[in-house]
Amino acid sequence: MCGFGFGYGAWWPWMIIRMGLGIAVVVGLCIWTAKIMRNNSYNRNDALQTLDLKFVNGEISEDEYIQKKKVIRGK
Template sequence: MWHMYGYSNAWYWMLGMSLIKILVVVGITILFIKLINREHSYRSSSKALEILKEKYVNGEISEEEYKHKKKILKS
């Protein structure tokens, strides 16, 4: 009897809206994870450059080796 009043397809709308909400939450979660990973990657690279500079200043590596490794870390 409900379908006679135009309510037979209401569940399509509910399902569609639920899927959209789920996709939005998943999308925000993925963006958040990428942001965290990028920040962590930046810190790791920065720390590696600091260690490289210390080794160069202490004379543990040559200028040529320093430049080569710095180029690799920045790429």
């Protein structure tokens, strides 16, 4: 006997609900991760633009520029 005496129809709605919740969690985590990565790339680009402006305006030396650019890029 299948379904612990409840027949075949008692278990499948719960399985669909659990699968749906699992898929929703995975999709939510993917969206959240993409937002974080996008924000980090915007921040990095803003920092590089600011650094470029400081170098062009003569506020920092070429050595400082190269060193800080490596730090911002994470290399």
